[in-house]
Amino acid sequence: MSPRAAWQLEALGFQRVYDFVGGKIEWLSHGLPTEGTGPHYATAGEVARRDVPTCRFDETAGDIRRALEGSPESLCVVLNQAGVILGRVRARELSGDDSTPILQFMRPGPATVRPREELRPLVERMRKAGVGTILMATAKGRLLGVVHRDDAERLLAGRPNP
């Protein structure tokens, strides 16, 4: 939406127009002040971890092993050239043979949420499904981060339900 608005402002004669790509979600996720009447619901974007190990779909089990080394995450997200999510691989699902192509063992089509998804009902759904993490993506499927349920529960514990 904002890219179209930026182009429109240029057409109306504004010379220096900028599109804040991360938008309100990125602003909120850094705990920066806001104005407004509320309610201020906690969102997935506020708690998501952005530094997620990734690999390309044409790589191998060995590449994933290296991507996970030194990372606190136990999952690797499989992307195409455009950064769109194709699948995910958990460390425990890795093939023992480093030369095995990722496409042979990745789990395709993982569930994703949008950054503005309200956190409290999301956590409830994750609890019921027994899910510890969920990927966060744009509407076009580009990876933005991963939401850990325990991170979300900690954030909500310190924030009253509006």
Next chain:
Amino acid sequence: MPTEIDLSDVQRLLREEGAQLVEVLPEREFEQEHLPGAVNVSLKKLTAETVAGLAKSRPVIVYCWDDG
């Protein structure tokens, strides 16, 4: 051509160049929560008249929820 910027660019433009923030989300979402000092002009209402209050000599930063 509009320039895509990140959070640190936004903060610098606000601090150093008096940039103007424009939220293009619907009014209800703006009323609930918006960036400090932002004005609301939803995409459907973006005309010469509705942005007449913005200074053309200063940078304008538009935003919505994210880049989705």
